[in-house]
Structure formats: C-alpha cells, structure tokens
Amino acid sequence: MEWSARDGVAILTLASPPSNPVTPHLCEALHAAFKRAASDPEVDGVLLHARGRSFSGGDDPCGPVCGADALNGLFEQIETCPKPVVAALHGLVLGSGVGLALAAHYRIAAAGTRLGLPEVKLGLVPGGGTTQRLPRLLGADAALEMMLGGGMHPVDQGAARGIVDSIAEGYLLSAAEAFLRDVIASGQGARPSSLRTDGFADPAGYQKTVAHHRGQAGRRSEEAPREIIAAVEAAMLLPFEAGLSFEADAAETCRASAQATALRAAFLAERRARGLGLEADVPRPALDRVAVLGGGALAVQVTFTLLNAGIAVNWGTRDPAQLLDGVPRLRDAFDDGVARGTIGTDEAQERMASLRVGDSAAMTGDAQLILHAAKGQGDVPAPQDVPRAAIFPGSRVEALGLRFAQPVPSARLVEVMAGPNVTVTELAVARTLVARLGKVGVRVNSSAETVGSRLLAVCQRAVDALIDAGQDPYAIDRAFLDWGWLRPPLMARDVLGLAGLARHPRAEGARNWSAVLLEAGRSGRASGKGVYDWTAQPSKPAEDAGLRALVSDLRPAAAPLAAEAIVRLVLGAMANEGARMLSSGMVAAPSEIDLVALHALEMPRWRGGPMHLAGAMGLLSVRRALESFEHPDRPFWTPEPIFAELIKNGRSFDSLDGRAA
Template identity: 60%
Template sequence: MRPADGDGHMPEAQDTVGYSYRDGIVRIAVDHPPVNALARPVREGLHAALDRAAAEDGAQAVLLVGTARGFPAGEDLAELDAPLSGPSVADLCARIEAFGIPVIAALHGTVMGGGLELALAAHYRIALTSTRVGLPQVRLGLVPGAGATQRVPRMIGARAALEMMLGGGAYPVDRAPARGLVDVLADVDLNAAAEGYIRELLASGNGPRRTSELRDGFADPGAYQQDIARFREALANRPEIAPREILAAVEAAMLLPFEAGLALERDAFETCLGSEQSRALRAGFRAEHAAQGLGLPAGTALPDLSCIAVLGGGGLAAQLAFALLRAGVRVQWGTQDPDQLRAGVPKLRDAFEAGVVRGALTEDEAEECMALLRVGDGAAMTDGAQMILHAAPGQWNVPVPEGAVRAIAFAGEVEGLGLRFAPPVHATRLLEVIAGPSVTAGELAASRALARRLGRIAVRVSSSGESAAARLVAVCQRAADALVDLGQDPYDLDRALRDWGWTRPPFVARDLAGLAGHAQAPRADGAMNWSRLLRDAGRSGRAAGQGVYDWQSGSPREDDEVAALIDSARPRSAPLPPETIRGGLFGAMANAGARMLSEGMLSTPSEVDLVAVQALDLPRWRGGPMHLAGVEGLLRLRRTMETFDHPDRTLWTPESVFADLIKNGRNFDALNG
C-alpha cells in the first residue's frame, strides 16, 4: 500500500493500463508510477481490459504485467478512509480467478499487498529471481482483504502463510517462505520467458488452474493444525487485533469452503479497518512516508554517498562506522588521537563477530564490511568522501573535498546541518535531520540520501541544535516526576502505562539510560528531581544493579526501599486512575508537541508522533501523543490537564491551539493536511 499521490492527481484509466493482442495472447500492462499502486483508475482500467480480453476473438491466454519498477503494488492507502469507488481488488481477484482462459501473472520488482493478491488470483505465476513479495497489511493493523488468507495457505501451508502475513516483510520469491507461490523463475528477460511459458502451457493443453481449488498446503492436516496451535500460543499475550484475525482466517482456510473463507476474511478486514489500532498504524505509516521528503521539492536529485568520513573517537564514532559499514558504505574513520583508533577498530571487529554469532550475517559478509574501512589522521580521511560526519568536537578545520557535506552528529550547536541518531545507532530507525539557520538544500538532500542508504526514518527538525526527541523525552520524564511530586507511586505510574501496552514506561526507561543524566535535568522551583534523590542514595540505574527498580535479578523488580525513600520526601496521595495517569503524561507531551509546532521546530502533528513513537518506544498500534489526544478527545484531555496543580506550569497549561481545535470540533490529526 502507499499514500495518495502528493498532488492528488487521479490519472484516467486509459493512461494507467495498456492493452495489446498478438498471436492469441492478450497482454495487460499496468503503468501507474511510481509503484504501480492499485488506485481506482488502475482497478477500473484492469476491469475494462478484462472485459475486452473476454470478448477478444481467438484469445487463448492473458498475461498480466507491470511496467517500470514492477508488478502492481498494493492499494492506495488514502482510499481506505473513504467509501470504495469502482471495483475493489477483491472484485478483480474474483474476476481473474473465474476467467475462462488461462491468466498468467509475470512478476518483477517488489510485489506487496493487493498486488500480490492479484497475482495469487491468476492461474499461473512466473517471476524474475530478484522479485520480492509480501503481505504487509498487518503493519497497518489490517488483514489481507482480497483472498490471501485463503489462497496462500492452499499453496504453501499454514506455517509459511503465517510467517509471511504476521511478519509483513518482503521475501525473496526464490526462497522460503514465498517460494511455493510462483510456478517458474526467470533469470533475465521476463517478457520473453513469460511468452515462452505461455506457449508451453497452451501446447500441453493446460487451461485455467484456480488457486481456490489447490490443496497442496493441506496435504498434512495434522501438521497444519499444529502450526496453527503454535502461532496461537505465540500470539496469546499480544494486544494487537490484526494478527489474531489473520490466524483465525488462515485456520478457516482448511475448515471452510473457499467462499465462506473469503466472507470471514472480509468481515475481519472491516473489523480491523474500523479499529483504533489500525487508525494509529495507518497514521504512523503516512507520517513516515511524508517525513522522508525533508521539505525538499519532489524529484530533488540525491547525491551518491559511497564514501563517508567519520571524524572523532569514542562510542558514537564507532557506532556510526558500524552502521555505515553494515550498509555497504566505505568509511574513512579519522581522529587526532591514534590510541582511539587502536581501541576502536577491535571493538568494530568484535561487533561484526557478534553479528555472525547471532546469525545476522555470515563470516564472509562481516569481512566484506570490515574491508570497507580505512583509518588514519582526520585530515587525510576526508579525501574522496562525499559526506563528513563529525562524531565529536574538534577537527572542524580539516579540509573538505569540493561538494562534500559536513554534518554534526553529536549534541551541540548547529549552524548548518546536524544529524541525531537515536541510540543505539545500528539498531534504531529514527534519524533527526537538524536544519540549522543556514542549512542548504544540498545538505538536506545528502541527509535524505544517507537516511535512505541506512534504512532510517528521517525527520526534519528546524533548530540550532536542539533535538525534538530529546525535548519529548525530557517532557515525559518531567511529567513523570511531577506526578510523583503530587503523591503518586512511580511503580503505579509505570504499571498503568505497561498495562496499556508501553513496554518501556518512563521509570524503566530512566533506569535503562542511567540516572546520572536525568539527575542533572532542571526542575521547576518547588518540583523534585527524583533521579537526583535516588542517585545520591547510591542507586544510579540498571548498570549499577539498582535505580528506581532493583535489577540484580536481571529484570526490573519493585523495591520497598525506593517507595520508602520517596514517601519520606513527600506525602503519598490516593492512587490516580490509570486513565488519569495516562492523560497527565500524554497531555504534557501533546502540549510540548503543540509548542514545537508553534515554534516551527516540526511541521506537522504527525511528525511529533513519529518522533515520539520512535524515541520513546511507544506502541505503534497506539500512536503518538498528538494522535492520542484526538482519541481521548481534546476537551476531555484539556480538563484532565487542568486538574493538575503543580509548580511546573508549562507542563499542563494548554497551548492556545487546544482551544482553537476544540472550538471547531477538530483534533491534531486534522492539521496534518
């Protein structure tokens, strides 16, 4: 699936679907850049082309292909929020499967969602070996809605089907779990291979082979049910709706007639589509897609970043080098202190060896990554680099090749371009692109190219160095401390949020990061810094075995000593209801988000949510604080915020935008455009 085209243009059906007929073969080609999404004009064009093929005198077979980047991809995401117009993908799948002559789908590129469902409804499939396929609907809180839950299990069984649908990734078509979905693989020249394959089918007298009639995946009913049971056990404690609905539909595939299974799938799709979980996940998907542009004009050329210089020693430099090498980028690591390199390079090698042990890469791949590394003096390491990442202060006077882009990757003042990677750099997805007062379009383009190369979600943050993630984390922790000031138990706070689905609530997160940094954070006059109190009592976080929690067993355990220490510094009050605790915490973050928007630090509420979800590890199926404010209801949330009487007034004094939105019956989602 993909968001709607940015300009809202809806091309006519005849512009998107080509039709040709030669020697008994009808060729129907979808041409709807950039990804051949199955938007309404494409679906209408396919429907009309199938009508024409059915009436074509002498037609013996139909070949479905995609031009340009690949076979048709999923539906247009924007259409999920509006009444369906034109034939649905499910309608097209039913039409194709019932077609009177063989329909062959020729696949290349990345074939996802509804595009794959369309191919599965065809009678035969041929694909380039480089093709990747997937059913990512679960990532949007949805069930496949055009027959995949019924067709895929018939072809490859329950285990492989559930791996694909619950994983939601893109899988190589020549390997498990996707291998059984394609009849023939072609190395080169897909069109010629497809035509040859069709000629062989016709010569052998093979007619339509309907997927609904296949039973290969049901060959061992006992194993099928065992796989269902294993996945059900794995999903038992997960709060998401869509995975359970997918499991039920795959189970029904073997138990119900095909048409009944399709009806069950459709009901599950509609249930998920209307859920708050899916709304949050779809909003998050749209936010990620919109943020990637970094405010640059469409079609902006991106530079080649095949060689990047990392300047500075220490942990950040090593993490940056590891992430870049893992992405296949040549890294030139330079410092003014050779001892830092002598200590850092072995740590890099250890990190790659650990990846081999985990099975994340092979020994050969690890060696290939390390072979991309050069080290030396900083001034020499910038030669030939297209981008220079400053991972520590200093070395600003080293020469830079003409056209190369400099970026500050550590926390500090930014005049031009800064980059903030959420730690740990190699494992997190968020990349804040700090656009300083004099940032250029070329610097932003380089940042976008870097994010794409590393597979990161890039968000533009207009500031002189302040990180949006750091501000949101700070506000979250201030609000948590403020609630403790007001007599709440920190364990009750974390429990209310953990039960809601947040696996890393504020005080657990504080321990994981260590209390030292939080102990230095400012608090309003009359407010306590509880991290400072605990640090002074010898409890500095998980690394020390004790922080807010006792970690000596390896997992966080509540500690009566902490409760007594806090209660000695302020009176405890009656526990607040969990919904009030959540309203206080997320209301403070939404208020901070509104402030960032008014300052121009971020552009849309969805960007605030995107940063919050990534930086604070909020559950994606819940959404970020701006979206949650709308779910709660802005009037109700404002009333909750106004109940907190605390010295830190800026936390819960609603920004003026709350009143404006409430007056007009809108929420923050309406400001996303």
C-alpha cells in the same frame, strides 16, 4: 492498463510504473479486459505482466483503493476465467498485488522477485482472498510467516517458494509467454487457487500451527495478527466463499480500528518526513564516501552503519590508539553478522575493504560529507564545499547536525538538526544519507535541543509531578505497561541512568525524583538499583519496598488515580510540549513529533505518538485533565492556546499536517 494480442495470447500490461498500484481505475480496466478475453474466440490464454521496476506495489495508502467487494469480484473473475491465466512477476509484489497474482492460474517470476504482505504493519488484514488462497498453496506455517511478519520474501526460497510455478531464465515476458503456450498446448487449462488443497495435506499440523501462532498473538495487544490467524484457520474449516466473507469482516473490523488509524498515521508521517522540508526539485547529491572524524563508541557505530549500507568511509582520529581499538570492533561486528546469516562472508570483506583509516587531516580530501563524531574535530582542514555535520550529543549546531538514535546500527531515527546557518545543499546531503541508511529522518530547527530530549524530559517531569501528588511510582509504570508501552517511563529512567535527568530543574514545590534517588545511592540499572531493584534479575526488574518507603517519607499519600487518568496526564503533558515546539517552529508538523516519540521513546506504534493520541483521547478531555491537575508547577501544566483553537474548530493535531479532517 494496455491490451495486446498475438497468436491466441492476450497480453494485459499494467502500465502505471513504477509501482503499478491496484487502484479503482485499474480494477475497472482489468474487469473489462478479462471479460473481453473470456468472450473472444481468438484468445486461448491470458498473460498478465507489468511495466516498470515492479509488478505491483498493491494499494497506495495515500490514494484511492478498491473496495473489498470490487477486489473480490475482480479476483473471482480472473480465477474463473475459462482460459488459462499466467501472471509474470518481477521486482516487488506487495499487498493486493500479491492477491492479483494469486488470482491467476499460474505464476512465473524473474529471478530476484520479492513478495510481501505488509498490511499487518498498518493494522490491516490482507484482502482480496489472500488469507484464503495463500494457505491453500503454502499451508498455515508459510502463509502466516508472510502475513504476520509483513516482510519481503524472495520467490526462489523460503515461505514464498510455493507460490510460483517457475523462475524465468532470460527475458521474463518471453519466458512467461512460452510457459503459457505450453499450458495451452498440453490442455492443462485453468487452475484456480481456490480449488487447490496442497496446503491442507496435513490437517492436524495445520491446526497445530494455527494454535501456536494464536498463543503468541494472545500475548500481544495488536488486533490485526489475531484476525489474520483466525482467517487462515477459516481457510481450511470453511468453504471458500464463506472464507471470503470471514476475511471481509475481519478486514473491515481492523480497518475501522484505532490501531489501524495510528499505524497508518505513522506510515504517512514517515513518508512525509523523507523530504526534510526541501522542495522536490532540489537535486539529490551523490554520496559514495563519508569521512568520520573522531574515535569512541559513537564513531564505531556510525562507521559500521555506513559501511553496512554500502557507503565507503574514511575514518580519521588524532589518536591512533582509538583506531587500533575501533577497527577490530568493526571486524567483530561484521563477523557477528556473518555468523547470524545477515551478511555473506564476501560481502562483509568487501565492505571492510572500503574503509580507510588515518589521521583526521588526511581523511577529508575525497569525502562528500564529513561527520564530527567527537569533540575537537571542527578545525580539521577540508575542502570548503564539503558539508560538515556534528553528530555527537551536546554539540552546538550552527549549520548541520545529525542525532542518531541508539543503537545506531538498528535504531531507525535520525534527527536532522538545521541550525541558523544551514544551507539547502547541506540538507540535501543529509536527505541522501538518511535514505541510503534506510532510516527515518526528522528535520529539527534547533541549535542544541532535540525533539527526543525534550519529549523525554517532559515525560519524566510529568511522572515526577504524579509522584509529588501521591501516586505510587510502580502504579504509574503498570498503567503504561498495561497500555502497551513495553519500556514505561520509570523503567526507561533506570535504563538511561538517573544522573542526566537529575540535573533538570523543577518548579518551587516540585521535586526532581531522579536527584532524590541519586542522593540515596540509587543511580539506575547499571548500579543495581534505581526506581527498581535490578540485582536479582538484570533483565527483569523488581519493585522495591525500600523505594516506596523513601518516596512515602518525602511526600503525602493520596488516593490512587485510575490508570486511564495517569496515561492521559502524562501523554497530555507531552502533547502540550509538542504544541510548544510547533509554536516555536522547532518542527513543522505534529506528525514529526510523533515519529520521534515512536522511535526514540519506543512508544507503541499501534497506539501512535502523543500528538495523535491527544486527538484520539479527545482534546477537550486532555485539556481539562491538564487544567484540573493540582500541582505547584502550574506553567508546565497550563495548556497551550492551540488546544482551545483546535477544540473550537472541531479539529485535532492530526489535521494540522493532513492526517485527518
């Protein structure tokens, strides 16, 4: 942090760009600076601003953070400063950066500034008095919208509009200094947010909003939203100091929770996976135009996703009819976005205008990356230095492949397949593409299999083994529904369709229950019946007595396992398969397996993936469960040697990539 002064105004500059994190060092520096400003008779007011692209990104989850006492103490010092304090905001203002801005007496922002409180996504409660000051300014509705959603909010509209006093015209620092001098000249002086009551103007409405959000949160398993709602309620019911204590207790409860640990692990895993295993100094190539070769649904989805990210597309096929069908579908997708307000009409038209279509051979010349979206495109001529990637499922990967999770426009996962002949240049282009699309990329060293397909297969194989052992199929799914998996294994099986899973082999004495059901005419949701009966309410499958009778006739009954035991066995089998992938070098870190599980299998993020959960449940407990489960498929259930190694050294899978000690 830097100090300067001119004509009675102390200018405090956050000088750790690009994000200016709120670190213990910054807290100490600001504490000293405000102490100096308060005691300096030559200072009439304080202006707080920042260098770089953003005012402050708040706490760095990978770095040291200020403790609750230090943060509250600093913000109280700023708020009780006897001289007016103006915060000049720009770029992104996140987390404790928002708390810092709220501690100031006045706020002025550059156009385009966005505020966000992402703590809930990490299972945390916003600290530094944010849950107490924000409702005083905005009321319960807008404050909870910001804190429970965790998204970005423009300062000039919506929920965040009541936070700032002015939107700067022209140069922010000059406008903020002029604003501060007007405050000084008018004698308005300090205006602590803790004394504001604007948001409490309608007490009954405030409490009604709190009750509404509490009812919604009560139907979910996440702890942090409930604590945030309680803290916002306390903001109106308790004196400010008592509210700060309430917030601190709630924040500590959440920070120490298993949910916060899992969510933080997922966040750090996504950050770590961005590099795709490349050195930091590998150049990041430009990627302005991509060729998509081949027609069909995948090509349409990928082309739309590229265009929507601002990447121009050359779409080529050898069958003009596929373009005649596909281009109108693209227009419909953009029209739908306009209707929903996610994109403006002019922007949608601009993106469609960056699309070229034609024969495959004519589409590769000026592309910086070529994506094969269908079979039969590998021999299309193109400049030799242009990277090519096979993206359609099942294609063998010799160099670079990409496997987009479905549906491509909204799903975030991309498995970046690194075949035996992949080059650094190809991986660098893939890294750029994943970043431009705003997706999560996981490098997979494989020519064919994906991590997602292996996790899905082993999950279903484990569930089949439980059914072999006499467990009720619906009890298995209920165990996972109660655990928090909204699309549990057998329900997911029906949605995917049983035909693909029915081809997977089983050991002697074990059944592939997808094959059994398929032979009985139950192929999944599309046909109306699979494991569940989908005919009455397609969006709400029903348990089916006919399925129970079919299963019961083919295997002996057994005493039901506890839900906890079912969850441990299935997740343990998935972690065991993850251990096999690690030992083969298919992936570099356990966290990458967890990312695929969270994004491709839609496991609850607040629980974590199977590798993290094996540690959370206790590796020894998981190993014993795998060893003691009686089933003919013994090699499948035999724990990998790494379990014994980790247990011996008191470690978990998380420790292998630095997520835990």
